[in-house]
Amino acid sequence: MDLRDLRVTVMGLGIHGGGVGAAAYFARHGSRVTATDLKDAEALAPSVKALRGLPVHLVLGEHRNEDFQRSDLIIRSPAVPETSPLLQFARSKAISVETDASLACHLLLCASSCKAGLSSLPLPSLPASCFMIGISGTKGKTTTASLVTEAWRALTIPVALAGIPGTSFLDTLHYIEQKRSSAVLVAELSSWQLETLTPHAVSPPIALLTNLFPDHLNRHGTMQAYQNAKSALFRFQKAEDVLIVPEADRGVWESHLGYGAIRTIGVHETAKVPPLRIAGDHNRMNAALALAAVETALAHPQFPRDCHPRERSLKRARAAIAKFPGINGRLQEIAVWEQRRFVNDTTATNPGAAIAALASCNGPLILIAGGVDKDLPYEALAECIASRVKHLVLLDGSASEKLAALLPESSRFKTPRWNRMEDAVEAAFRVSAPGDTILFSPAAASFNLFQDEFARGAAFNEAVKKLAEKHA
Structure with missing residues (x-):
């Protein structure tokens, strides 16, 4: 295998590791790598830091036509839509467009065949089964x-x-x-x-x-x-x-x-x-x-x-x-304080996941939920909340409005829409009692208030910590 001088463009550097891993992989193999993202260096600071010392050319805050016109291989983030004009142009010029997953799976699973376009590239032959x-x-x-x-x-x-x-x-x-x-x-x-x-x-x-x-x-x-x-x-x-x-x-x-x-x-x-x-x-x-x-x-x-x-x-x-102890942000008990359990389920980004979380918790429940709607149905979750939740606290967002409209008229479900996690956690604590579980299971996306669901989960953990310090 010789990837030296292969011209690779990573489209969508991001902050979740996929773009960084792709750029680093090809850079270590001697390829000429350009990583580009519409976000600027400040927004992508962790990724920029991770690539420090590697020969990766960063083009941030924009996508330039020349970085796609002069490439042999484009590795796109799965979040970049297939309909991107830059990707359509690349394909019209017979430039291979892959994701890190599709390229890796191709190399692992295509033992005897090769997708047109990839066959001309000096891609690795994996030595072990x-x-x-x-x-x-x-x-x-x-x-x-x-x-x-x-x-x-x-x-x-x-x-x-x-x-x-x-x-x-x-x-x-x-x-x-x-x-x-x-x-x-x-x-x-x-x-x-x-x-x-x-x-x-x-x-x-x-x-x-x-x-x-x-x-x-x-x-x-x-x-x-x-x-x-x-x-x-x-x-x-x-x-x-x-x-x-x-x-x-x-x-x-x-x-x-x-x-x-x-x-x-x-x-x-x-x-x-x-x-x-x-x-x-x-x-x-x-x-x-x-x-x-x-x-x-x-x-x-x-x-x-x-x-x-x-x-x-x-x-x-x-x-x-x-x-197995579980995964951070998935029904993760982060604190027991003042006889209340605080559970972080930030990765519940849809109603079905929140329903599963509600079914997994015993005893009286205070639910913190809400965020951005992904065009999902909320009727089943509303029915579950009505029968299972003692009090509801909602973050701001389109999913919160959709959910609230489906709930019965009750003081248990009449809640302001909170823009700060600290305020939402404080509101949940105020309506709770000893023996309650305060469950954060949003049932929605997070992008109106947080960078992603992981930042949202970290904000919940920090808010619980500050609540305990405030009332100590």
Whole structure:
């Protein structure tokens, strides 16, 4: 492999690691890298700092035509729409346009074929056998991918986790290139990333879908389009490959099946899952799906022989899953103060996730919710709030207005729209009592008030800390 002097443009440097990972990967291989973003250096300060010392040319605050006209390969952020005029121009000139996920998956899964355009580029040939497990779903992707990864580690199998927030698929590609033995790649894939796999007509040999309910309809337009995007996870599977889904979702996915088989996991199978540190029936299902993925992978004919564990039992995998502490911002208990539990579920960016959070918490609940609507239905959440929530506190945003209009007339649900997290947390504390849980599960996007859901979660944690200091 020789990537020296390959002209690479990274479109959308961003702050979540994908753009940084892509730029760093090619820069370390000697490519001539330009990273461009419409945001300025101040807004992208963490990413700019991460690339310090690497030969990456930064073009920030704008996209320039010449950076696309003179490129051999463009790596775009999944957030950049396919309809971008700059990308359309590049394709008209036969310049390859990929995401970090589509490029990595192409290299891992296209053993005998090559997408037109990529064949002329000096892309790496991966030396070791790598078996891929792809994981998607509306919610639960990161938790389930992490559970699968922990299970492999407990079995002492070399494993890499790709696609989680804050990382790039190309970081993982670099890890695999350095490996001298076989490995398992656990890949979390969003609907936006899965869309980019379709032109390659590839799907991982083991695919796992946690669930499906409305999300990102402001991006996909319809529920059918969203479902079609998700189906790329398994649509191109071969006869020996397997899709793993909850039994309740079998009918949703059967019409999209390619040549692979389908394995369903029923609610009764969650009884085989050991007691977990993470709360909720949905997490018991995530754990059951994770164990099924490991078991199914070990039986796959393409699973590397030198990766098989010495013990056939999954006892150690079950023990590792039982000890898994959870992911930040996902039903994360951050404090118990004045006999109130404070729970951060900032990654609940749609109504379905918030419903699952409400079902996972015991006792009286004060719910902090709201934010930006993604063209999602809120009727089911409103019904759940009406029957389950003691008091509601709303952040400002279009989703908050949609939700409020669906709730019954009651003092429990009449709340100002708060623009500051500190004020929302203070308001929740004032209406709470000892024994209550104050749950932050927004059911919406965050971009009107926060940089992203992770910044929103950090703001909640800081607000709880300041509340305790204020009332000490």
